[in-house]
Amino acid sequence: MSPTNNPYGVIWGVFSNINTASGIIENAAEVGTISAELIAEARFFRAFDYFLLVQTFGGVPLDLGAGELMFNTSTSRTSVRNTVPEVYTRAIFPDLVQAVADLPDAPRLTGTVTKTVARLYLAKAYLTYGWWLENPQNIPTYPAADRVDPDGQTAQWYFQQAYDMAVEAIDNPGPYALQPYFYDVNLGSNDRNSEMLLYADHTEKSDLYNGDNVTGWGAGNSPGSFAPWFPTWNYTDLRSSTSSSSFAAMSSVQREAVQPLGRPWTGVAPTHELIIDMFADKINDSRYDGTFTTVYRGNWHKNPNDAHHTVVYNANNLPVGQGEPILTFLDEDPGTITYPSGAGDNNVGAGVIPGRSDWVIAPEGISRIVYPNLWKLGPYRTDNGNGLGEMNVTYTRPFPVAKFSELYLVAAEAAVKGAATVGGKSARDLVNVLRARAGKWRWHNNNAVEKNEDNSAAMTAATPATITIDYILDERAREYFGEGVRWYDLARTQTWHTRAATYTICGTDKGDHTPQTITRNIQPKDYLRPIPIGQLDGMEMTDAEKKAYQNPGYD
Template sequence: MKKIKYLSIAILAIAFIVTSCSEDILEETPRDRFTPEFFQTEQGVEGGLTYLYQNMRNIYGDGYYLNMTETGTDEYAAAQSADNNFFDFDLTDQGNLSSQSGFAVGVVWGNSYRAINTASGIIENAAAVGLDESLIGEAQFFRAWYYFLLVQTYGGVPLDLGSGELQFNQSATRTSVRNTVPEVYARAILPDLEAAVDALPDTQRITGAVTKNVARLYLAQAYLTYAWWLENPNNIPTYPDTPRTDPNGNGAGYYFQQAYNTAILGIENPGPYELLDYFYDVHVATNDRHNEMLLYADRTEESQIYNGADIGFSGTGGSANTAAWMATSNYTTISVDGVAAVQREAAQSYGRPWTRMAPPINVFEETFDDKDNDSRYDATFVSSYRGNWDKAGDTTPTLTAANGLEIAPGDAVISFLDEYNPNVTYVNGGNIGGGEIPGRSDYVINLNEINRRFYPGLWKLGTYRTDNEGGLGSPNGAITRPYPIAKYSEFYLVAAEAAVKGASGGYTARQLVNVLRARAGMWRFDNGEQEERIEDNSTTLVNATPAVIDIDYILAERSREYFGEGKRWFDLVRTQKWQEYASSYQIGGNDASDHSPTTTNRTIEDYHYLRPVPLNQIDLLNMSAAEKAAYQNPGYQ
């Protein structure tokens, strides 16, 4: 593991922070490398800080990172166009998860250590160049944040990158020793986050910068995750092997209480953050960068250079922000009356269809069972695909669709039914398996009869552009929206989960959950019907909440709030519910006309609770074969 490869001083680009009072954005300037001398200048330290923000784009929005964190859970399975990158993580007999499993295995490892080393360089040199304490707090936040991501993914990881524990590594080294999970929490994650909470301001110094409450949320999450790790309810093994004891002598209960206390502080001291009134507004692209977003990986439509990916025609992976493509079914094969009725468009319900990840049927029958009162299904998925042939220049005014009825541009061509209708007659309508119901001009599909080829897309992360000029725009370009990483709403569910685990204070788990459920009952727009819907179902949802909340209910609420955003694998691993929730799933086959779901079984072993360390990193280690084998997480090759 020649650490210059992944702990590298060298990077492709950095950005300098604009600190004048007339500017409030991050302005990026290309530079080919960081050097130790560069960090000893104010410009260098500030440039390194901006790199820490830029680097988030290499993880969040990456389609293979979404695959690693969603495929194989109860939220997503391999879809019709999946390859081994996706089959491996689905853990069925079609794949074999290993240290060489495509692009996804190395996304976290490869991007985190560069940032950690940069953060250490900033922290070491900040005082010498007179950097403000709050900016040091930003570096401490990011070092802890990346270590938290690493420890959840791989278990214990190195704290010494070649120059001493948590020291800036100034030279290449090919040796490495993994610390234990408690050491990573006790020496790196918790101290840095606690220091960041103290040092960071309540409000953002520039748009998108971290604040006290951003650090507070991740501190609460770290306490919560570490508490579960110490408790280890299902005896899941860890690596490197170590007793489940805290170096500071505290038990799981202590950390559950700390998680609760910290989350409540975030709720009671919101600063510039708030819950939006409508769940729809949290995700509609025209409202990006709002006050519920605590942290996001930003992009821009204004400049391809500063966007970090091609805005005209992009591949995926890296900083391309094309994760939503993976969960988009191939709607472009919809044909009505000989016309390609639904075409690729740079709009939130459309985008580029890669058809790599499909939601299993349980998502719609169990997680999002109440689609009438709870707005979160409607504001998560594309439930109707609408005609846009006119935007491609086809002047045909109407097409003859289901039941011989006419549809015009903007009308639904194919819809997924909120409730099961036994009277659907499948006629392969729209050339994509649609059925008919008397009196409806759109073809329809029951949600419990979807398949791996055609299913509701992930609307919440969908494409958005302002330069379509009435046409289809550039749907093959990288998505230029910010990718959501953390939201103010998470404070409520972190505190509720800690309360379920025995923490106590002024709010019960039910009270905390019901804040979000009340919001979920508020409608202002029906996404599926594409029309205004002013409706308040808050009382209905609040009254339907069980009197006693358990961890299963918390996990259900987390899925309803954060479905498809890359949180689910971490949730199921933290609570050790993965096998229970995801060992099998139901969905139809690869043909659009297949409406006969079958059950697919997964083999989820205990060792899968850690991801494999990328083989290309281990191969660079100056170690014996036996030592390299011991460096890898058990169970993987």
């Protein structure tokens, strides 16, 4: 990652949003018709953007050309970065405190922010700043600043504030609540449910309001969302046979705009550590089944060219009907899988087990190009009819930004960091609320069958007596995998270099089922992302001044 090759660079662009928010806050009184609630929304999003910036880049400018937190109306080609404590104490905390005071309990429109949303972000900001002040791994900051709060508060004080604010939101939820089953949190037909506090909304009805095409081919440009493309491997490579006497290949799982499938891109794959260790309990805990697509079912009948085939012949030359499993990623290795040399008849290198009609891959055989899809972010549309639907467009579902469940884990993390707790809300109590929910099943997603089981007692009994930061991070992974929060979690807790320095996965060739351990050299400077080169080149600065403005190590 560098100033010129920097996916995080787009975040720098939120300064235009910050300036718009400042214009609303500064001029609302003169307009005279803008309510305190609407001004509070502007304050929330200004704080939201500054919080995102300070976590990503360190200290950033509060003066955009017209004065600190003032609305700027003319081009400014000079800039001075404020320190991390200044950004938190002058911008983020004051705006969020005011937002909590002025926002309504219920949203004025579907998806708009409320007191509960603001309380979550204020609690997260307190928690993150507490970690920054404590700095347990001596990670450097930039611009250079002493780890001292301008108001004289300690890290412990901020951890307590984080806990208190999160608990207040849990106790006064307004219209929000946990879904009764983890499956329902991410079910496409249940989008915008009571657990969704904040989301980037999209629609299948309008190109304009979706931010990109809703029919045809999506461009994949912002503000359209194509995040779900990346974790979707090319499952359309799968082959079955139309003949029982010789292998006459056909595509038995075709590209379809349904939640288990979607548009293949093959950009990022889950690691073995995630699949095998993080989601170790696949029997009691519903979150693995409610996160990944592990069974790929025949859908060739939705293609008019192939609909005349009532069955296809699959592993062990056994017949498979429409809607039945073509490929299964197993929960564990049974030790009886025979893999082909290379891609094999199925064209993806999947194996066979005697007596089974589906191709299979063990967790240890997951590779960079053949892996479980991220079901939770898969497409959901109401206009597919009886066909394959619009499977090549960008995301038309709301993308999750914050969920009510996070309040429990923020409070639990603050408690682990020493915050005094109230009765019934220790770190373990809070974690167990989510683990109990994870143990409740109403549907087995990948088996496509009703499953009425309550394993909450087993789930809570398995929770360690002493909750650690590592355990909190594990729970956060199980709840929010694929939602864009992991790097921030590891950066906040200063555990990125220890938890993510190595990972295991098989290679890029079909039929490669040999795990490889990859080692990454994560340095302290990597805890800040580089400022994009376009920002530096657009300012009137000498080369030396640009170097001083850039985060160290990204020359």
